[in-house]
Structures are given as C-alpha cells and as structure tokens.
Amino acid sequence: MRPSSLRAAVLALALASPAVASVIDLSLLPSTEQIISGVDELLHPHHDVLGVEHTYDTKTSSYRKVCTLKALGNEQDDADNLVKAVEECGNGGVLRLPDANYTIGKALQLELHDAYVDLHGWLSFTTDTEYWIKNRIPFEFQKQSLGFVIRGTDYVLDGNDKGGINGNGQVWYNLAKDAGNFYGRPMSLAIVDSKNVIVKNWSVVQPQFWASITINSENVLIKDFYVNATSFDPASKVDEKNWLQNTDGLDTYRSHNVTVENMVYQGGDDCIALKPNSTMINIRNVTCFGGTGIAFGSIAQYEGVLDIIEDVVMDDIQLYPSSQCPGYQGVYFKSWVGESSGTPPNGGGGGFGYCRNVTVKNVYMEDILHPIAVDTDLIYTLGEKGKQTDNGKFEWYDIHLSNFTGQAAWNRIAWMDCSKTRPCHDWTFDAIEIKPGKTDHPEISYVCNNFVLGGNDGLNLCHPSNSTLETDNGGTL
Numbered sequence: 001m002r003p004s005s006l007r008a009a010v011l012a013l014a015l016a017s018p019a020v021a022s023v024i025d026l027s028l029l030p031s032t033e034q035i036i037s038g039v040d041e042l043l044h045p046h047h048d049v050l051g052v053e054h055t056y057d058t059k060t061s062s063y064r065k066v067c068t069l070k071a072l073g074n075e076q077d078d079a080d081n082l083v084k085a086v087e088e089c090g091n092g093g094v095l096r097l098p099d100a101n102y103t104i105g106k107a108l109q110l111e112l113h114d115a116y117v118d119l120h121g122w123l124s125f126t127t128d129t130e131y132w133i134k135n136r137i138p139f140e141f142q143k144q145s146l147g148f149v150i151r152g153t154d155y156v157l158d159g160n161d162k163g164g165i166n167g168n169g170q171v172w173y174n175l176a177k178d179a180g181n182f183y184g185r186p187m188s189l190a191i192v193d194s195k196n197v198i199v200k201n202w203s204v205v206q207p208q209f210w211a212s213i214t215i216n217s218e219n220v221l222i223k224d225f226y227v228n229a230t231s232f233d234p235a236s237k238v239d240e241k242n243w244l245q246n247t248d249g250l251d252t253y254r255s256h257n258v259t260v261e262n263m264v265y266q267g268g269d270d271c272i273a274l275k276p277n278s279t280m281i282n283i284r285n286v287t288c289f290g291g292t293g294i295a296f297g298s299i300a301q302y303e304g305v306l307d308i309i310e311d312v313v314m315d316d317i318q319l320y321p322s323s324q325c326p327g328y329q330g331v332y333f334k335s336w337v338g339e340s341s342g343t344p345p346n347g348g349g350g351g352f353g354y355c356r357n358v359t360v361k362n363v364y365m366e367d368i369l370h371p372i373a374v375d376t377d378l379i380y381t382l383g384e385k386g387k388q389t390d391n392g393k394f395e396w397y398d399i400h401l402s403n404f405t406g407q408a409a410w411n412r413i414a415w416m417d418c419s420k421t422r423p424c425h426d427w428t429f430d431a432i433e434i435k436p437g438k439t440d441h442p443e444i445s446y447v448c449n450n451f452v453l454g455g456n457d458g459l460n461l462c463h464p465s466n467s468t469l470e471t472d473n474g475g476t477l
C-alpha cells in the first residue's frame, strides 16, 4: 500500500460510524492528527534512525551539529535517510554513520560544505542493474555514468580504516564480461565540482565500474585508500581480464592539485589514470596488483579538443600481477589515433594537446608484461586497431623516469611507440634497471619509435622496431 492510500484508510477509520463513538469515550481516543502523525512516523521512521544533536566533536575540535544515522537493516534502503542527514548536517556539521552496513538503492548526488563524514562501515550498493542503468547520473566524458556523486567545499570523507563503499560489483562483472565500457555501469565514488577535499582511510571494494574519480575539482587529498575488484564467479578462472575490465582504481579529470598517498589497488584495469586536464598531480606510495598499471590517459579522444596533463610527480610505486589478472603495463602513456573514427567511449580520436613536466621515480615491479609503454594509436572499436598508425596529434614530452627496478614478465622493458606527427622528445631515463623475464628476443627489450633521442637522456639502449611480438596490452581495457 502506498503511504497516501494508507493515510486515507486511517482517516476513514478514525472518522468511523457514530454507532462506535456512542459506546466509547471519545476523549480517550487519539485525535485524527495524532493518528496521522503516528502513521507517518511508522512510514518514515527517520526520527528513530536519525539523531541530531549539538556536541563537541573530537574529530574537528569544535561544537558542531552532529547527525547520527542508523542503518535500517534487512536490506532496506538507507539512501533517503542519508539524504535527510546531509540536509540536516551537510553544511557545517558532522555525519556519523556508526553501523556496519548501509544499503544504497538510489543514485545519489550529495552536497557538503565544511562537513565531516564519519563512516564506520559500508555504503553497500544494490545490485538491480536495470535500476542503475536507467537512473545513471550522466558524465559527459566517454558517455560514462556515475552512481554516487559528492559536490562541495571543505569536506572530509573518513572511512576510519574499516569502511567505505561496497559496490557489490559481481553482477556488473558478469553482465559486462567481454564488453568494454558497458553502457550505464556506474562509478562507485565521484568527487565533482569540489574544492578542498580529504578522502581518508577509505575503501572501495567490488566497484561496479571505475572505483573513484575526481571531476572538475581542486585541492583533493586522497590518503590511505584501498580498492579491490575481485571476481568471485568460478567461471572467471578463464579470461580473467575480461571480467574485471573497467574496474579502474582512481581517475582524475579536469582536476588540479590532487594528491594520492598510500593507496593499494587490486583489479583488472588502470590502477590510477590521469584523464584529460589533470594538472599538478602528486602520487606517492601506491601498490597495484593486476591490471593495466599507472596510466597517463587515455587522452586526445575528442576531435579538435585540447587535452592537457602536466606537473605530475609520482614517487614510490609498486606493481605486481594479482592471482586473477596479469600485470599488463607498469607505467603507461596512451593517446588516441589522429583522425576521429567512431564515437566514444570505444571510438573517437583526433584530439590534440600535450603531456609535460612529469617525473616518475622509485618504481618497483614484478612480472609486468610491459613495464614502460607508450601507445599513441589508441582505438577500441572492433577492427579499427592498426588502421591508423603514427598520426596522433598528442605530444608527450619533458617526461623523466628514474630508478625503476624489478623484473619484466617477458622480453619487453620499454616499448614506446610515439606518433610520427608528434614525436616524443625530451624524455630522460635514469637508472632503469628492470630485468627482462625472457631473453630470447633482446631486440624488443627497448623500443623507441618516433622518438627524438640524444644527449644524456639515458635512452642509448632504445631503437626503432615494428615487431609485433609480445603485444598483448590487456585487450580493450
């Protein structure tokens, strides 16, 4: 019964026949208003689950409005109550979520200002894929979709080292197996139009799609962050990568001054990816298990659009395969083909721009197929790969890699295919000491195509080669 019809029924009962009234003392009966508000309470029990008080908050050392939200339990949707809590305390207050499991069954767009989210358990997303596809929050880039958006200024998301988001992504892994960029798959956490944000001690497990993204935001610190996308379907022992594609860990888009410290990722796609207009990005102490590594890009997918990545420092990065997915790339620079073909997400190209002032240092890896890779012929539509080569309009330069140790899985160590129209230049290599895992084709260990070499760039081992040996880059990831 819908609330309005229930209310009508209660009203009808309260105004029952005079025959009943004649044998009962009317003054003892609750008034119509009391009955209606009692039923409202039953139907919308937010006074029971949402406590609002003004208390001294030790986390922020100030008196603040504190909203404590209890979970309804039994898989009942907590989304509306969370929205109410944000209305009450999202501006200048604290949202305390003490319970172990909150069910989120609605796409949410929350706004926080000067607010602290103190989460001790999981925001657990429901698995009704039809609902999520239909109610996707559109994100213009690659026609992607969001499921949980937070906007605002000066806010903290604290998962207290025990909680964060459970995307319950297995249904999506099954649904989107073999389909890259499956339409409507929502990202788990999107920090959008935000300034001065801290996300800390926060996990995203079983992300539905990309685990997290920062869009149109600045001054974002993500510290002590954990992402794990694992397929528990027994069938995923075969074709592992196809189950876990698009489970990126942390992406940035149109964002400035983003710092990531102490992150652990397991999954089947980019551990971190810097998408168009990622500037002043600092990454420190990241460990990635499985997938396509630390990515610059993909970029230049939109004809005529200027894309920029600049002022990036990455320090202390470790990469390994996982038990479910190989480590395809270590550090990966990827830009689209020079002429647009098809439409995003899987088609496109023809964009331009540059990536410059990048330092990546102190990197350790084990069994990575392509420890250092540059691909400037990106296109994901079936049958299009390889039709355009060397014509990309995106420029990779002023890029400095140092102190790379560990072991490659195969012969390849540095495989850098730049564009003939925009050759790579002003790169330096210092102390690149990765050992090959195989030595039967040493001629492909250091490949530089369309690369301006010379001076003290440390690239003496590099030479052109069009060999197609050992090219698996993880498919359409």
Ligand SMILES: *[C@@H]1O[C@H](CO)[C@@H](O)[C@H](O)[C@H]1NC(C)=O
Pocket: 074, 075, 076, 101, 102, 103, 104, 124, 125, 126
């Ligand atoms: C958490 O909530 C989700 C969604 O309602 C539910 O599927 C899951 O079983 C819950 N987990 C626990 C541990 O209670």
Ligand SMILES: *[C@@H]1O[C@H](CO)[C@@H](O)[C@H](O)[C@H]1NC(C)=O
Pocket: 160, 161, 200, 201, 223, 224
């Ligand atoms: C994360 O939690 C741990 C353990 O409680 C704590 O030591 C650490 O300082 C926290 N990280 C941040 C960024 O607050």
Ligand SMILES: *[C@@H]1O[C@H](CO)[C@@H](O)[C@H](O)[C@H]1NC(C)=O
Pocket: 218, 219, 220, 221, 257, 259
């Ligand atoms: C960058 O963001 C950090 C917070 O993560 C802030 O402390 C710092 O002042 C910002 N830097 C600039 C130049 O705005």
Ligand SMILES: *[C@@H]1O[C@H](CO)[C@@H](O)[C@H](O)[C@H]1NC(C)=O
Pocket: 228, 229, 230, 264, 265, 266, 289
């Ligand atoms: C990711 O989760 C799987 C399954 O629970 C677990 O076996 C694996 O150790 C986790 N990975 C990391 C890096 O924590």
Ligand SMILES: *[C@@H]1O[C@H](CO)[C@@H](O)[C@H](O)[C@H]1NC(C)=O
Pocket: 224, 225, 262, 263, 264, 285
């Ligand atoms: C690096 O990150 C890991 C995982 O979060 C953490 O255990 C470790 O203490 C960090 N190391 C440093 C030097 O901060």
Ligand SMILES: *[C@@H]1O[C@H](CO)[C@@H](O)[C@H](O)[C@H]1NC(C)=O
Pocket: 254, 276, 277, 305, 306, 307, 308
């Ligand atoms: C990136 O920034 C440049 C310079 O501000 C701007 O012209 C361009 O449109 C931006 N591109 C995107 C994808 O936002």
Ligand SMILES: *[C@@H]1O[C@H](CO)[C@@H](O)[C@H](O)[C@H]1NC(C)=O
Pocket: 280, 281, 310, 311, 312, 313, 357
């Ligand atoms: C290069 O990037 C670093 C890190 O963001 C920054 O400190 C430095 O000023 C940049 N250099 C130039 C020449 O812009």
Ligand SMILES: *[C@@H]1O[C@H](CO)[C@@H](O)[C@H](O)[C@H]1NC(C)=O
Pocket: 316, 317, 362, 363, 364, 403, 405
């Ligand atoms: C090189 O990086 C490793 C970590 O990957 C670190 O232990 C080592 O100290 C670094 N070497 C130098 C010379 O900085």
Ligand SMILES: *[C@@H]1O[C@H](CO)[C@@H](O)[C@H](O)[C@H]1NC(C)=O
Pocket: 466, 467
């Ligand atoms: C690859 O390079 C070799 C030697 O430079 C050349 O003979 C061959 O034609 C090239 N093959 C292709 C497909 O470009």
